[in-house]
Amino acid sequence: MSPTAVSSRPSTLPARALGLLTALAVVLGIAVFLAPPLLASIGSTSYANESAIRDAFTNAFVDYWAAGQRDYTPALDQTIDYWMRFHLAKAAIALVLLAVLVTLSVLLWKAFLRSGNLSATRRSTLASTGAVTVLLALFALLLVIANIQGTFAPFSSLLSMLPMNTADPELARTLTQINQQLADSQGAPAHTPPLDVMITDFARYHAILAVVAATVAIALIGTTILFWRRFTRSSDGRTRRVLASFGTLSTLLSLTVVVLAAVNASTAAHSAPALAGFFAGGW
Template identity: 55%
Template sequence: MWPAAGEAGPGGRLAADGASGDLADHRHLVKALHSAFIEYWRSGDRDLSPGLARVVDYWFRYHVAKAVIAAALLIVLVALTVLVWKAFLKAGGLGAVARAALASAGVLATMLALLSLAAVMANIQGALAPFASLIPMLTEGATDQELATTLDQASQQLADSSLAGARTPPAIDVMIADFSRYHAVMAVIAAIAAAAFLGTGVLLWRRFARTASSDRRTRRVVGSFGVLSALLTLGLIVHAAANASTAADRGPALLRALNGGW
């Protein structure tokens, strides 16, 4: 998740330090990444080159900053969501317009909370595998012939690495390992989130069963959140399984990423 070209964004400004302040500008970040990746590939070493290490370190701090911001926002939005829906349940004496406004505010707060949760998950993933999360930028605006040649070489070496007995360059080993970690991290995060929503759903359906049939407003709200929890649980289980599968067979997915897919 990146700011638009030319914009630092709050995460970028917080992540920048004296040695990487220029990277807060997205165009400069992409340009620095392209140059650093060419340098790293040419070095033939396993350890990241100084230029690439600088970019990866900045990108790690960028995701940490955004994860903290998103987590704080998530806490606020969850609290707001609970307050709004509680107010809606107690709004029996209010007019239809006021109740509709509360319901709309509750839906909006719920959706924003889910978006914040997605941001937390994505930025934790990016912080734990920053090199892999930079890979899509390698093909962003890639008009330089030297970069195109380097990416072609990397793609060919990656494709050849699947052959029995083929020698894998150290840089490819590093990229494969980080790419695998990138997807394994999301598989774990999604599984944890799925378990949390599953538990929440069980509690909601128990409350639904205990709520008197005459209390239709409470039953509608609790039932709706129960259905939402079930859908989110299923979606997250699928997401976790897909990422676990990619982590186990990361070669083809990494090859697609180097060729501009993701």
């Protein structure tokens, strides 16, 4: 093997890795929006679009409330099962996408730090591409968090589809009765069975987000400490600027996620008033 071939391999392999990871990210980015409805339909009822899901859930919700029982009606159970499968598929794809984007971001920024012999244009391209990839990774992280919520509390996730300002007399009557019961109970433990189920699931919905946000916050805090430690130990100007940028971003994200965890933990602990606020249009 010639010396030229040996020296070119370190630059060729990262280029191939970048190309493969970019292609994989594009495929996963498309799949995260197109695949979940198809995967959720396997072994379950399929819906043509989100409007069909909304209509099916609204009708099933009205019937469930009228039935006055804790157990879901068959129609509601069917819709909830589909929605759980949908979010599970989306969370799984988004998690793989997040891993790919994080790996791609690391490779891009490492390439940028080693780009001293490249032109200013190529360095600028690496930096801008790396920044965009980081933003996409954050978006993928949001998808993972939101869909974990939907997977473990699909009923509360579906509640957001209810048309609160509706002209449907049956749904309007149902919403009025729910609002009245929530106002009368003032958070007391005695509720009708369907309302009790809603309050419990609403608490679960926010507790899940609180736990996931707290987990993410711990990871971000650890990453923040790592960035700033490396910043203090580095003497290279470009490396310090990159580490300072990521350290600042990670610090801000850590604070944001900590607040998110605290707010949702509080909401979970006071789910009845929070649910009343939701049905009053405050969520």
